[in-house]
Amino acid sequence: MNDLWTWHGGALDAAKRHFGESDAAWIDLSTGINPMPWPGTETLRIDWHCLPEPGALADLEAAAATFFGVEARHVCAVPGTEIGLRLVGRLIGGDASHVVPGYRTHGAMFAGSGAIARDAAADSGGTLVVANPNNPDGHILDLHAVRAARPPHDWLLVDEAFADAQPAMSVAREVSNDRRLIVFRSFGKFFGLAGVRLGFVIAPQPLLSELRAWLGAWPLSAAALAIGTAAYRDHEWAAAARARLPVSAAALDDVLKRHDLTPIGDCPLFRLVETPHAGALFERLARATILTRPFADRPHWLRFGLPADAAALARLDAALAGG
Amino acid sequence: MNDLWTWHGGALDAAKRHFGESDAAWIDLSTGINPMPWPGTETLRIDWHCLPEPGALADLEAAAATFFGVEARHVCAVPGTEIGLRLVGRLIGGDASHVVPGYRTHGAMFAGSGAIARDAAADSGGTLVVANPNNPDGHILDLHAVRAARPPHDWLLVDEAFADAQPAMSVAREVSNDRRLIVFRSFGKFFGLAGVRLGFVIAPQPLLSELRAWLGAWPLSAAALAIGTAAYRDHEWAAAARARLPVSAAALDDVLKRHDLTPIGDCPLFRLVETPHAGALFERLARATILTRPFADRPHWLRFGLPADAAALARLDAALAGG
Numbered sequence: 001m002n003d004l005w006t007w008h009g010g011a012l013d014a015a016k017r018h019f020g021e022s023d024a025a026w027i028d029l030s031t032g033i034n035p036m037p038w039p040g041t042e043t044l045r046i047d048w049h050c051l052p053e054p055g056a057l058a059d060l061e062a063a064a065a066t067f068f069g070v071e072a073r074h075v076c077a078v079p080g081t082e083i084g085l086r087l088v089g090r091l092i093g094g095d096a097s098h099v100v101p102g103y104r105t106h107g108a109m110f111a112g113s114g115a116i117a118r119d120a121a122a123d124s125g126g127t128l129v130v131a132n133p134n135n136p137d138g139h140i141l142d143l144h145a146v147r148a149a150r151p152p153h154d155w156l157l158v159d160e161a162f163a164d165a166q167p168a169m170s171v172a173r174e175v176s177n178d179r180r181l182i183v184f185r186s187f188g189k190f191f192g193l194a195g196v197r198l199g200f201v202i203a204p205q206p207l208l209s210e211l212r213a214w215l216g217a218w219p220l221s222a223a224a225l226a227i228g229t230a231a232y233r234d235h236e237w238a239a240a241a242r243a244r245l246p247v248s249a250a251a252l253d254d255v256l257k258r259h260d261l262t263p264i265g266d267c268p269l270f271r272l273v274e275t276p277h278a279g280a281l282f283e284r285l286a287r288a289t290i291l292t293r294p295f296a297d298r299p300h301w302l303r304f305g306l307p308a309d310a311a312a313l314a315r316l317d318a319a320l321a322g323g
Numbered sequence: 324m325n326d327l328w329t330w331h332g333g334a335l336d337a338a339k340r341h342f343g344e345s346d347a348a349w350i351d352l353s354t355g356i357n358p359m360p361w362p363g364t365e366t367l368r369i370d371w372h373c374l375p376e377p378g379a380l381a382d383l384e385a386a387a388a389t390f391f392g393v394e395a396r397h398v399c400a401v402p403g404t405e406i407g408l409r410l411v412g413r414l415i416g417g418d419a420s421h422v423v424p425g426y427r428t429h430g431a432m433f434a435g436s437g438a439i440a441r442d443a444a445a446d447s448g449g450t451l452v453v454a455n456p457n458n459p460d461g462h463i464l465d466l467h468a469v470r471a472a473r474p475p476h477d478w479l480l481v482d483e484a485f486a487d488a489q490p491a492m493s494v495a496r497e498v499s500n501d502r503r504l505i506v507f508r509s510f511g512k513f514f515g516l517a518g519v520r521l522g523f524v525i526a527p528q529p530l531l532s533e534l535r536a537w538l539g540a541w542p543l544s545a546a547a548l549a550i551g552t553a554a555y556r557d558h559e560w561a562a563a564a565r566a567r568l569p570v571s572a573a574a575l576d577d578v579l580k581r582h583d584l585t586p587i588g589d590c591p592l593f594r595l596v597e598t599p600h601a602g603a604l605f606e607r608l609a610r611a612t613i614l615t616r617p618f619a620d621r622p623h624w625l626r627f628g629l630p631a632d633a634a635a636l637a638r639l640d641a642a643l644a645g646g
Binding site for chain 2: 011012013014028031033037041046047048049050051052053054055079080082083085086087090105108188192193194195196197213214215216217218219220221222223224227
């Protein structure tokens with residue numbers, strides 16, 4: 001299987017080249033990005049000419065902080081969670097572990113980071129990196145138990161890239177200057193706008209000061225500032241999305257079960273399936289111009305993002321039936 | 324004088340609040356950003372939904388490399404030169420000097436960086452950071468003399484943020500894997516699109532591998548990828564801009580000289596003026612809704628960006644005449 005599909009999701013161009021163009025449009029289920037994006041991008045006027053004003057960054061961080069339910073002084077916007085994870089890892093340094101299975105980048109944040117099973121997370125020493133909900137299996141961890149079991153001077157880094165659909169599970173509110181807790185949030189997944197490249201580090205202020213010295217005065221594009229600020233202020237859209245996503249996930253579950261596949265996961269933005277036929281299933285779906293997400297080190301796994309609508313779900317249903 | 328004007332240019336919102344809104348639109352001459360931007364942004368379709376495809380980054384870097392006249396393997400795109408400068412400084416570390424007067428960020432790249440006069444640059448030990456053309460005085464340095472005088476194992480970092488108008492002066496072509504030379508290029512100044520946040524590090528490949536590990540797979544927004552690629556391929560526009568900018572700069576020179584101000588600098592994107600009345604001149608122009616760039620540590624200096632057109636130049640002329 002081509003390494004392009006198993007590295008990260010979202011390599012649709014490569015899939016088109018490999019499997020051939022088709023009359024049918026491709027359905028990209030290879031990511032956990034909301035297929036029903038926040039709809040306001042078309043009406044925003046983006047000022048590409050000027051350097052962003054200093055106040056625009058503060059406005060975005062204030063809007064995001066309100067959305068996350070945290071104080072703005074603990075929020076630093078970054079041009080994508082990906083770079084935020086990597087820079088914070090370099091800033092903290094030292095011994096670290098990352099929970100597996102998990103998101104690949106977590107293992108690249110710290111030199112020599114040790115992979116650790118979820119069940120052993122509470123016993124880990126040094127910095128611990130964990131995603132909640134986890135990717136790709138959508139598992140939601142009881143972080144309170146993990147935190148209670150670990151020494152308070154060890155950093156806990158929680159990647160909440162997929163938490164926006166279930167904000168009650170977030171530990172972002174517990175970030176403070178006297179606690180070694182950092183939370184990462186991602187704009188692109190829940191709002192369905194991954195091309196904007198916008199993420200947030202929620203951390204003690206001294207760490208954010210260091211991070212800002214690495215980023216400089218204009219870390220974000222005019223578009224990320226305008227789109228992010230407007231979207232995070234749109235609490236009505238967010239509430240509707242939170243109501244809609246579980247319905248879409250349940251409809252996906254029904255289709256998967258109909259084809260004897262057992263959906264795994266508690267995050268409504270994607271589902272994992274475990275089957276000895278995962279490789280063949282990936283190929284069959286790709287020939288039907290549906291891209292899913294296989295995993296090189298877990299050949300029995302296949303992850304499905306949400307189909308955008310009933311038509312896409314019906315095409316998935318038909319492709320799962322054929323074969 | 325308010326610190327907002329002297330920190331960096333481009334704080335127009337703050338100027339409006341401080342000096343009051345006016346019927347006349349503000350003319351922002353506080354930056355060196357081309358006031359006649361590359362015009363293609365309106366017609367590009369930006370895909371905000373998907374994660375950028377891996378090939379899009381490679382396409383941008385290839386287009387930029389051709390534009391710079393270098394090999395693509397030496398080019399790494401970053402979300403703004405500002406973050407590129409700061410991350411490369413952290414990657415290299417060690418003893419460093421930065422030439423003053425210069426760009427403020429150069430002194431923040433390395434911990435304990437020593438300020439050094441331009442005339443002493445050749446004698447500096449350790450890493451040397453220099454801008455060429457320099458900002459804010461537009462001075463063009465003979466880098467060959469500087470390089471010949473310094474030990475070859477010491478890094479030389481050249482910020483060519485304003486070099487696109489005079490590409491023959493660039494040393495980017497001399498970057499290679501066996502030379503400790505790094506060149507920084509900026510998209511926003513010459514193309515007049517600073518809100519895109521796009522810059523480039525041109526460096527030996529081993530250093531770029533480390534930098535890419537800090538940035539991750541998606542360092543750039545979909546807009547930066549689409550706009551940057553199309554603009555760097557538009558060699559016709561670039562040639563026309565290179566012909567037009569010196570004409571605009573000469574027209575600005577004429578107006579400054581008419582008011583007994585002596586324009587300094589060899590970069591056609593801005594001019595520096597030295598006068599004991601710089602502070603009063605800044606205030607007078609701001610009351611006429613024209614924002615220029617003062618400097619806290621050089622109270623006799625005022626920098627002027629290019630007026631966008633004849634009407635803006637005429638307003639500057641009138642404001643300089645008024646007293």
